[in-house]
Amino acid sequence: MATMRAMSVPAAGAKLRLEERAVPAPGRDEVRVHVQACGVCHSDSMTVGGAPGLTYPRIPGHEVIGVVDAVGAGVTAWQGGTRVGVGWSPGACGHCTNCRHGNLFACENIQGATGVTRDGGYATHMLAHASALARVPAELDAVESAPLLCAGITTFNALRNCGAGAGELVAIHGVGGLGHLGIQFAARLGFRVVAVNRGRDKEQLARSLGADEYIDTTSADPAAALRALGGARAILATVTDAAAVQALAGGLGVNGTLMVIGGVGALTVDSIDLLRKRAAVRAWYSGTSVDSEDTLLFSERHRIRSMNEVYPLEQAQVAYDRMLSGKARFRVVLRVDQS
Ligand SMILES: [Zn+2]
Ligand SMILES: [Zn+2]
Numbered sequence: 001m002a003t004m005r006a007m008s009v010p011a012a013g014a015k016l017r018l019e020e021r022a023v024p025a026p027g028r029d030e031v032r033v034h035v036q037a038c039g040v041c042h043s044d045s046m047t048v049g050g051a052p053g054l055t056y057p058r059i060p061g062h063e064v065i066g067v068v069d070a071v072g073a074g075v076t077a078w079q080g081g082t083r084v085g086v087g088w089s090p091g092a093c094g095h096c097t098n099c100r101h102g103n104l105f106a107c108e109n110i111q112g113a114t115g116v117t118r119d120g121g122y123a124t125h126m127l128a129h130a131s132a133l134a135r136v137p138a139e140l141d142a143v144e145s146a147p148l149l150c151a152g153i154t155t156f157n158a159l160r161n162c163g164a165g166a167g168e169l170v171a172i173h174g175v176g177g178l179g180h181l182g183i184q185f186a187a188r189l190g191f192r193v194v195a196v197n198r199g200r201d202k203e204q205l206a207r208s209l210g211a212d213e214y215i216d217t218t219s220a221d222p223a224a225a226l227r228a229l230g231g232a233r234a235i236l237a238t239v240t241d242a243a244a245v246q247a248l249a250g251g252l253g254v255n256g257t258l259m260v261i262g263g264v265g266a267l268t269v270d271s272i273d274l275l276r277k278r279a280a281v282r283a284w285y286s287g288t289s290v291d292s293e294d295t296l297l298f299s300e301r302h303r304i305r306s307m308n309e310v311y312p313l314e315q316a317q318v319a320y321d322r323m324l325s326g327k328a329r330f331r332v333v334l335r336v337d338q339s
Helices: 044-049 142-149 151-160 179-188 203-209 222-228 242-249 271-277 289-301 313-325
Strands: 003-008 017-022 030-040 064-071 083-086 125-129 133-135 169-173 192-197 213-216 232-237 252-260 280-283 308-312 331-335
Touching: 003 313, 030 083, 030 142, 030 313, 044 313, 064 125, 064 142, 083 125, 083 142, 083 289, 133 289, 142 151, 142 289, 142 308, 142 331, 151 179, 151 232, 151 289, 169 179, 169 242, 179 192, 179 203, 179 232, 192 203, 192 222, 203 213, 213 222, 222 242, 232 242, 242 252, 252 271, 308 313, 313 331
Parallel strands: 169 192, 169 232, 192 213, 232 252, 252 280, 308 331
Antiparallel strands: 003 017, 030 064, 030 125, 030 331, 064 083, 083 133
16 A cells, blocks of 8 residues: 655644555546645644634645646546646636636635645645646746745735736835745836835845835834835735734825735724725735746746745644744745655
């Protein structure tokens, strides 16, 4: 019997533990992926910490790069040996009403998330619905690029849908795991990029990644500082603190959009300010597999790189704790199996 190694969560709130189990056979419309690398994302805390309706044991991980090593019945578009990525989106059926309207992210039949409602990539092997697969360019290193499957797509896809045109002012709020990628994408998309962060210690890095301007939120009213630059056509909120998001929202310019890409709970924004500017608050779902593919191709073409701290699969708990500490520079990735 062929076996696989996995770092699984035995119960909500429990530590990750190493498991050896039989390699699963792909079901209908599924493929099996031999995992090369998997990023560790803050959203993995849903699985590790527990959320309503989840079942255990569960293997986290939704920033996966690997190689197809078996295909199930009904899969015609993918063959063994193809390099693929799997992200947060677990796939889409293609025939429900939302899918038929092109809103595959809201598929009515395939719901949940990779590594949350189905097993993910903290393992040598995983199953994925064929519709959840993105092609990975051969030039991209698996360990270096795994975070593009969540942190990357989340920032790239929101930025290309934020309404800003070339040369317009776009603020990237937060210079961390998401923000350091957001700055690179925003610069390559042709925006005038302002990085916004607490303190000055990340200013040089932000500028080296492509930021044209920098606002230190501790030294002045950040919204006023953004307005002084002309007001933002878009603000990409990558921070996890609602109060910080609210403090910057007034920096939107005319027709500006505050793009929310992560859960921060309830937000309070001044409706009068929105009205005067015809501004908006908009959330953006990270994206589906084809958006991942676009993200990977764009990143390869423009040499966009995630800065990562790398751990072996068996040290997933250490890696996870490091990610939760908020001190990693900037993403944490598990090196799984590159044989
Ligand atoms: Zn994620
Ligand atoms: Zn559907």
